[in-house]
Amino acid sequence: MESALVSGFQGLTSGITNLGVDQVIMILIGSALLYLGIKKGYEPLLLVPIGFGAILVNIPLADLMGEEGFLRFFYDIGVRTEIFPLLIFVGIGAMTDFQPLLENPKIILLGAAGQFGIFLTLLLALAVGFDKLDAVAVAIIGACDGPTAIYVSAKFAPHMLGAVSVAAYSYMSLVPLIQPPIMRLLTTDRERKIVMGAAKQPVSRATKVLFPIVVTVFASILAPKGAPLIGTVMLGNLMKESGVVDRLKRASENEIANIVTLLLGLCIGATMEADKFLRAQTLMVLALGFVAICLDTVVGVLFGKLMCVLSGGKINPLIGAAGISAFPMSARVVQVEGQKYNKKNYLLMYAMSANAGGQIGSVIAAAIMLSVLAGMGIV
Amino acid sequence: MVGKILRVEKKVGDRVEEDEVIIVMEAMKMEIPIVAPASGVVKELKAEAGQAVEADQPLAQIE
Numbered sequence: 001m002e003s004a005l006v007s008g009f010q011g012l013t014s015g016i017t018n019l020g021v022d023q024v025i026m027i028l029i030g031s032a033l034l035y036l037g038i039k040k041g042y043e044p045l046l047l048v049p050i051g052f053g054a055i056l057v058n059i060p061l062a063d064l065m066g067e068e069g070f071l072r073f074f075y076d077i078g079v080r081t082e083i084f085p086l087l088i089f090v091g092i093g094a095m096t097d098f099q100p101l102l103e104n105p106k107i108i109l110l111g112a113a114g115q116f117g118i119f120l121t122l123l124l125a126l127a128v129g130f131d132k133l134d135a136v137a138v139a140i141i142g143a144c145d146g147p148t149a150i151y152v153s154a155k156f157a158p159h160m161l162g163a164v165s166v167a168a169y170s171y172m173s174l175v176p177l178i179q180p181p182i183m184r185l186l187t188t189d190r191e192r193k194i195v196m197g198a199a200k201q202p203v204s205r206a207t208k209v210l211f212p213i214v215v216t217v218f219a220s221i222l223a224p225k226g227a228p229l230i231g232t233v234m235l236g237n238l239m240k241e242s243g244v245v246d247r248l249k250r251a252s253e254n255e256i257a258n259i260v261t262l263l264l265g266l267c268i269g270a271t272m273e274a275d276k277f278l279r280a281q282t283l284m285v286l287a288l289g290f291v292a293i294c295l296d297t298v299v300g301v302l303f304g305k306l307m308c309v310l311s312g313g314k315i316n317p318l319i320g321a322a323g324i325s326a327f328p329m330s331a332r333v334v335q336v337e338g339q340k341y342n343k344k345n346y347l348l349m350y351a352m353s354a355n356a357g358g359q360i361g362s363v364i365a366a367a368i369m370l371s372v373l374a375g376m377g378i379v
Numbered sequence: 380m381v382g383k384i385l386r387v388e389k390k391v392g393d394r395v396e397e398d399e400v401i402i403v404m405e406a407m408k409m410e411i412p413i414v415a416p417a418s419g420v421v422k423e424l425k426a427e428a429g430q431a432v433e434a435d436q437p438l439a440q441i442e
Contacts, residue, residue: 198380198434198435328407328408331407332407332409335409335411339411339412343398343412343414344398344414344416346380346411346413348380348406348407348409348411349380349381349406349434352407
């Protein structure tokens, strides 16, 4: 009887005796993410489930990512299969208005330029010794797009999913701090003051309905490996623009997106087990991710300068910074910066065009990267 | 710019300096100050808070 009591008591204390320093650190990191989400308001919809998932997965003996763990269950059905990020893409498509882009089609070039950070960082990551597939996952942080980063890293480097997602989402919310110094450094005072008038081309409904279909067909034929990414975004957008399936559109952007965001966040947190996350590699991922977003901004602004010259000084190069996918943060940054130097400058709508271009650009860049890697026999 | 008028900071007859805020607009969930293109007196205001406006629509006249 006495020994049974002692064993029973041991059952309650074994959690504490099995708690290692690593797990304590991870629980603190999870708490820090919760703090950023709850107290600072940085992407709370993601950081709250991610932070809590990171705490749960590091509870000793609970084994929530083990064979029978409930986090493992959600991870296997949603992340390993890539279903969760794809469902999020449908919601994003349903929420995105490509009208600003269709009004200024030339500006899609900036959305392409804003993706160069991905490829430059890929080379950099390979140079510092990352494994090929790991380097792809690091570089994709430069897409500056959470779901794209999750999709690609879940596919090629699932052990880095936690680090890549945390980097992608934290840098996205830091865009208003990261971009302005780069924008200032690369432009002259005169360029920053260029006023862009209210150019407004009417966009017909037919154009808006055809756009998602045409982009899907062409981009997927060009980069078949990216068809799931492009296809889901554009399906969502077609549902929005067609106007005939309002219920499906609302479900995609609300109920489905909400449920999937909750489960996806938990799963990302669940990948942050101490032995996988507490490595020097994680710091490298964070550092290279930061470089990726800086390089996106650099190439975007430089391309903006080129367009400025080619257009005879009509395009303000600042809008190049909005060629990344962080929507609408970077477009807002451009508006604020532009008005700082010339109060009579309202760049928002042009920046929105570039930003919408960046959203398509990041998905297409990921698609191209996947297809090129497939062609090279790497994946 | 397409958006909504959030506040009108000046009244007809007010004197404004160049770059002084006349109207605050809301577009894409951000506040954007619309400033006077030149110094003068506000002659006419064509916008009121809550109103939705289109690109190129005149909002105020300054003399």
